[in-house]
Amino acid sequence: MESVAAELRRRGTKEFCVTWHPGPAGPENFYLGLGFRPNGEWSEEERVAVLELDGHP
Template sequence: MTTTTALRLEPITPKNLRAALGVRVRPDQEFAVDPVVRPLAEAYVRPDSAWPRLIMDGDRAVGFLTAFLDIDWHEDGGSVIRSGLRRLVIAAEEQGKGYGRFAVESVAQELRRRGTRGFHVCWHPGDHGPEDFCLNLGFRGTGEIAEGETVGVLDLD
């Protein structure tokens, strides 16, 4: 990984769209994350609550993420407003270099800036999934399951 000054998140633009669409995980991880085109489409139809970003290291695209901002999360018949990370895709050849940690810390910083106290994420449990990654970053399970995924939260206080 390059120095943190070269790491940054960029909004998706016509100029970097092709790079964003080219970010792919390892084949054994495809069960746990949709191709980038799907979260980009979701961001397009939900521009008020989606925050898509390309993870850049210098001039190289090394990952993609989409955060969700202040969505109405239905829980036990009621609802609560939540924000967090919807998708994180680190390119297969770039994994294990600290880019995922940088991405999560960057989203946490943005959520804090917006006054958010809880950073939510969902993950597929099991081998080759992101559960250990999330737990090692301090997320804890909430006991909820959403669409077959474990819901986790990181306190931002």
């Protein structure tokens, strides 16, 4: 994930978005631990979260 974020920053991208199906065995805690924050949107039945890339190395 760090490599992808670094490449997105290199390309000038401002946000890194991910989606997941919520549930007890889902990856929500993994993404939250990396700094992704739910933005209140849903893509079909998947929660959308964003990692802001501005100002990060």
